[in-house]
Amino acid sequence: MQIQRAFQTGSTSTKIAVALCIISATAFFVTRSLGDPQSKADAMLSIGKQIGDANIQLHNDTGCFASKPAVLFDKATASIAANNFCNRPLDGSWKGPYMAPFPIKSDGNLVANDISAEVTAALPNSINMNGRKKFFIRFNNVPKGVLKQALIECNGDNENQGDFQFDRCRTTVNLADDLPGDFEIVYSSI
Known part of the structure; x- marks a missing residue:
């Protein structure tokens, strides 16, 4: 027993x-x-890499970078001169699609649903730094936890806002509060 x-x-x-x-x-x-902050930061960095790689390939084919994300997957959008930084139609030399399509808002920004329905991605004009043009992607309205995690993964530090002179990623928001902010990733420097 x-x-x-x-x-x-x-x-x-x-x-x-x-x-x-x-x-x-x-x-x-x-x-x-x-969707914890780490998986959403991973998704944001992945989307950023897709957009950056696609825009570099577009530049290799056409000599121009897109100023609207839809140019990277929609030939009709590529045919409008105002949608790229060369200000000329790209439909003749466009060999895309360069990436899978994403939803696009009326302002031309890409909707990053994997991060949040409020997060969008834009392609602002380049900035000049040390004699070089830096082209970057700007994610708008990123939740603070995701933004901090992305800074860790991209730059190795979430206490520092990042600086394109030294880092690949940056933000201009106050890291001490809980408000969403912008997150930017350099994809090309020429």
Whole structure:
């Protein structure tokens, strides 16, 4: 009888341990699927890389960088001169699509639903720094937790706003408050 009770006690402990493991794993995957700041920062950096790589390929084919993200996947948008920094139609030399399509807002900015429905990506004009033009992507209205995590992943530090003179990513918002802000990534320097 005693041997059987010991076995039953051990069996119950094993069942409890297995149940706790299953609950822990489920909680982990639910948290990831709900979008913790790290997975959203990863998504933002991935979208930024897609846009940057696509714009570099467009530049290689046409000699121009897009000023509207839709140019990278829509030939009709590429045919409008105002949608690139050369200010000329690109439809003759456009060999895209250069990336998968994303939803576009009426202002021409890309909607980054993987981060948040409020986050958009734009292609602002380049900035001149040390005699070089730096082309970058600007994500607007990024939640602060995502922004800080992206700064860590991109620059190795979330206490510093970043500076394009030294870093690939930056923000101009106050990192001490909880308000959303802009996040920028350099994709080309010529």
